[in-house]
Amino acid sequence: MPRPIQATIDTEALRQNLARMRNAAPDARVWGVVKANAYGHGIERVFDGLRGVDGFALLDLDEAQRVRSLGWRGPVLLLEGVFEARDLELCSRLGLWHTIHCDEQIDMLAAHKTQEPHRVFLKMNSGMNRLGFTPPRYRAAWTRLNALPQVDEISLMTHFSDADGARGIAHQLEAFDAVTHDLPGERSVANSAASLRMGAEPAVRGDWIRPGIAVYGSAPDYPDHDIAHWGLQPTMTLATRVIGVQQLDVGHTVGYGSSFVADQPLRIGIVACGYADGYPRHCTTGTPVLVDGVRTRIVGRVSMDMITVDLTPVPQAGMGSAVTMWGRAGNGQILSIDEVARSAGTVGYELMCALAQRVPVVVD
């Protein structure tokens, strides 16, 4: 028997989350963001659940090829555009739409020979200061692109730094609108957080929203709001089993560094999951976990292959009991990846992307 750990991708949950995002941004089209191998879920594994999107947005040409190999003939957008001139050949061949965020990419396109003009998304740096043309330089880039025979339609895009937080998006949206209000073309500005929080506003939802994390059942603005608040379902469950049981007396310690000391007699379960499976080592005593669908806590340090959990709330649990590290338990109980991420001082994004290669994944 293989080691009992397994991740499950929930196709129905992906469908429901996608429907939820459509509902948050009525009439906008939806880019299903599948970069980072669909946030660690696997592009091939989420494809069925997400085939209702209007397009797939991603970063790697390799990922774009995989989406085309799955038979997807609709729009595919490279969110960072091309990295070198010959990438444009693949764009022509596979009909990829691509972001233009710098002059060098316009130079490459101007030198590219193609029968079919390309659909491009011109990116503004409206304040995040990663990729894009600053507002004073944006219109010159648009004018240059617009004059190229290699270019078909030009869409307008920007990306928010604080859609999930207190600073918000107003300052960036203002900068974007001030420069683009009289330019033709479709607009795309909203990620998951902006779509959920402000997608009702036409200027925010634009023509295309670009949700990633919400589609994968994690709340972009946790702990302000959780997935229950937003009506999202977990799409990845990391499940394993109890492979050992120990009875601790007062004063007994658990695991490396003896970081946990029992102050009362305690039954603990040894669970087949560790940081080599992608479970964060920063999760320490108190991190929530489900045993037989009942909420309990980790005790002691996460080691490479094992985690120790308190069995007090589940007296009937023992060898072979089902353990849910995050996601949905057999009895329907949910432990959101956001809660576990918070215990590790990080976000759901990082945990799902870090699911280790050695964990077998099934699609439900």
Ligand SMILES: *Cc1c(COP(=O)(O)O)cnc(C)c1O
């Ligand atoms: C990753 C990404 C998104 C999706 O962001 P979420 O917070 O996961 O919704 C949208 N737009 C761009 C440009 C991105 O890189």
